[in-house]
Amino acid sequence: MKRFAIAPHLIGLYPLGMMTIFFLGPLAFMVVVSFYLRDPLGFYKVDFVWENYGKFFSSFYYSVSLRSIWTSALASLLTVALAFPAIFIIVGMRRKWQLVWVIGLLALMCLSEVVIGFAWVILMSESAGIPRLLGWLGLWENPRSLSPSRLAMLIGMVSLGFSLVALMFYPQLSQRDRAIEEAAQTLGTPPAKVFFKVVLPIFRPALASSLVTMFVFYLGVYVMPTMLGRPQDWNMSVIITDKAVEQANMPLGAALAVIMLVFTVLLIGGFALATRKEGAK
Amino acid sequence: MAQVSFNRIRRTYGEFTALDDVNLGIESGEFICLLGPSGCGKTTLLRILAGLEQPTAGDILVDGADFGAVPCHRRNIGMVFQSLALFPHLSVGENIAYGLDVRGVAKEQRRARADELTELVGLPGLYDRPVSALSGGQRQRVAIARALAIEPVLFLMDEPFSALDAGLREHLQIEVKKLQRKLGVTTIFVTHDQNEAMSIADRIVILNGGVIEQAGTPTEVYARPRSEFVANFVGTNNVLEVEFTPGADVMWNGISLGRPTGDMASLHGRRKLSIRPEYLQLAPAGTTGTGMVGTVEFVRLLGAQIETELTVSGHTIIDTMISDRPPAFGEGDTAEILINLDHAWVIPS
Amino acid sequence: MTGMLKRLFLWTIAAGLILPFAVVFGVSINAESNIAFPPTEFSGRWYMMLLTQSDWLIPIGNSFTIAFFAALIAVSIALAANYVLWRLNSGFGRAIFALGIGPFLLPPIIIAMGASVFWAEAGWYGRMEATIISHGVFFVTLPLVVISRGFAALSDDVIDASRIMGATPWQTFAKVIFPLVAPYVVTGYVLVAIISVNEYLISYMVSGFAVETLPIRIFNNVRYGYSPVVASAAMGFAFITVLSLLALSMVTDLLKLLGARRD
DSSP, rough: OOOOOHHHHHHHHHHHHHHIIIIIIHHHHHHTTTTTTEEEESEOOOOSSSSHHHHHHSSHHHHHHHHHHHHHHHHHHHHHHHHHHHHHHHHOOOHHHHHHHHHHHHHHHHHHHHHHHHHHHHHHHHHTHHHHHHHHSSSSSSSOOOOSSHHHHHHHHHHHHHHHHHHHHHHHHHHHHTTTHHHHHHHOOOOHHIIIIIHHHHHHHHHHHHHHHHHHHHTTTTHHHHSSGGGGOOOOHHHHHHHIIIOOOOOHHHHHHHHHHHHHHHHHHHHHHHHHHHHHH | OEEEEEEEEEEEETEEEEEEEEEEEEOOOOOOEEOOSSSHHHHHHHHHHHHOOOOSSSEEEEEEEEEEEEGGGSEEEEEEEETBOOTTTTTTTHHHHHHHHHHTTHHHHHHHHHHHHHTTTTHHHHHHHHGSSSSSSHHHHHHHHHHTTTSSSSSEEEEETTTTHHHHHHHHHHHHHHHHHOOOEEEEEEEEEEHHHHHSSEEEEEETTTTEEEEEEEHHHHHHHHHHHHHHSSSOOOOEEEETTTTSSSTTTTTTTTHHHHHHHHGOEEEEEOOGGGGGGEETTTTTOOOOEEEEEEEEEEEEEEEEEEEEETEEEEEEEEOOOOSSSSSSSSEEEOOOOOGGEEEEE | OHHHHHHHHHHHHHHHHHHHHHHHHHHHTTTSSSSOOOSSSBBOHHHHHHHHHHHHHHHHHHHHHHHHHHHHHHHHHHHHHHHHHHHHHHHHHHHHHHHHHHHHHSHHHHHHHHHHHHHHHHHHTHHHHHHHHHHHHHHOOHHHHHHHHHHHHHOOOHHHHHTTTOOOOHHIIIIIIIHHHHHHHHHHHHHHHHHHHHHHHHHHHTTTSSSSHHHHHHHHHHOOOTTTTHHHHHHHHHHHHHHHHEEEEEEHHHHHHTOOOOO
16 A cells, blocks of 8 residues: 655646636636626626526627538638648658757747738738739739738738647657558559558548647637737637636626537537547448 | 569668669569668568669569569569558458458458368457557558468568567468468568568578678578578587698698588688588597587586587587487586587588 | 648648738838738737737737746646546546646637636636636646656656655655646747737627637727727737747757657
8 A cells, every 4th residue: 555645636636726816717717707787887797697608699799600600610621721731741850950940940939920911911911012013013903911811811811820730739749650652552552642642641630639629720820810810700709708808898898708618618528529439430 | 373583673762872783583483581680671672572662763563564663563573561550440350351451352252261261270259350450460460461372472571570579470370371382372571580471481682781691491591501601600619710732631720620522622811611520529638639628618508419619729629419418528627628529510712 | 742732731721821911021021001011011010019019019918928927827736637637547547637728629619608607607707817817728738748748758767766765745746746847838828828819709798899819809899990000019919929939949859859860
């Protein structure tokens, strides 16, 4: 029988306390505030009303929700479809070139949404970017700014999430047993088909989980839609921030965030359950 | 069943030469072991034959036809990889039937063939089992069945048993050998374990530093090593640098080893003599009058044999004898070493 | 043929990732005061303005202060959580670890909203300490995962050896465990610091109106009519980020830390 170790448990109280108070605490309190009443002069008044949730059931929030889901789904699909093959090729390169790519990707992952968004704003602007270049080349007679637009927003989102997906797959693809692909070749698979016949099926669970992760990630982006999208492209995150900060309606912002939280938790939980079932089979 | 011939195969990686002018012919139905220390080029040679790597120079003929231009997936080769490389997303049966699937064989026929092979390798009824649920030995068998399912012209194995424990490894070695005899498929097996090579190969090809040191039957490489490397690499051995003078005794460090007879009698000059430990005999000091006297450094029991390590003027000599009685010598004892030159082999220089 | 296609694909992606910054760089060294590319006359004036004007210097100072302390908090939590999990490997340790993964799984807006109401209630809304603690707690996932790789590489034999030779648990930690996981800790610290400097949404919703950070400053500037100083600030960000990572790659094996195959 092992003696109960006191010291590690005491040390454990520190991360446990910090995460409980400053991570779970705010989430729990957000749920509480979502039932409060708005106070136009301060933050909120203590109360218990369903009014904030009631507002969600309107055609405006319905279309914002659908748009958020659709945009996130499209962006996550595009990102994974680009990042997975790219990293697959990169891990086959020499270590020196891998390092160049990894530093570049890490830099992009760390770089502010604001900075990446700003860079795309410039690149798509009439005065300094692609439209100007096309106009100068004579390919576009009347060059006009490409942003804000839905396409600009999607491009911004993909370039924001690309590094994240790429770095998630980097260890898995780097450590994979390459002999499996060689085995497929010796058994008669043409090299061009090995990727689809063997690599993709093996990574199917990992691809699915990265799609879900990125979907959730894109659900919460704020800067790209505001910088590169038009008001009719804005997602739920922008609306929440707008309500909570600009319109000083914290209870409504909190209620909307709680709805998104429930949706996210259900999605992740459902996905985890589905993969467990698949694993048991 | 196919004949293979490697002609002047060379493979370099930048400055490093993995294979240097390798020539080797393999008969149809032969079981060949490529044996050597790590980095000797044995795996590279196998991968070149499989088409997974291209030689820098030289060509490969299979049944007289040039194999070099044939891409890997058209070579019709069965290969068992060191990591086995089973497809983790497929079941046992789907793994075995994979090669037939890519060849467009109909589903029922694939199933029938996979069942036949699971039977052959001793895994009946496991068609639907996921490969992750198999034991180490079972996974080996799936890998072997998968490679054989396509009726390959050549069967290649790259250190397939290196991750298994000794008992299971021996068991599978015997099984593979029996299976190969039954099917008659030309087989090339890469290993760094000389016992494994000795026990399964028809012919052993010993590589060192990218060069073939010797190719021969297990008996040949053991009894008549062509180089000092082979003499030391295969089995335990004593390699002594001796001086031959026609009409006089063979001398080693000023000690007489006796008068040579037969072919050895006409030799002269410095040569390397290989003499296996089992052909040495030990006697108590002062009983035989031989000049070769050693001090016992270490004695150990190896099951059927007793191995005694002695030093004679700074050189280590190993002796083995049948362990039908307790060791006659202990550490620190002095013993006389008797050499029978009829069992010694002069390494060609 | 396929090799060509692969290269083309990668170059396209590299171009898509780098091109925006190339244009921003061009704008940042252009002497003209309206944003234009290609530059006609080169000048470093926008960088000078960035480094001399107080309405840029204050946000820069705020951002660095927040990053310095937030990274300390994140790494200390991550190190403690990993130590406990490694030492106990019990439900307690796993629960703490799972709690640390949480922030990564949720959309940032939810976290920002939660932090916003929490600090409003606690009365620290608009204070830098609030931003520091929130950053420290919410960016814990990355160092947690990175440091866990360090603990995974730690064999039990080494620890047993240390104990057999008479070391107390504390001595074992200080003399064996910490030196072995130190590169991972440093990497975690640098990554959190960089991410904190770059973060917008949480800073904005917790204390954006009072404590202006560099991303908030840039964002406001872009939204309400911008000058090329923004471009120089964005480039400054990019330079600092890449330089920190380059420095990191010199002291540690970055590829291994990120889980590359050993070869």
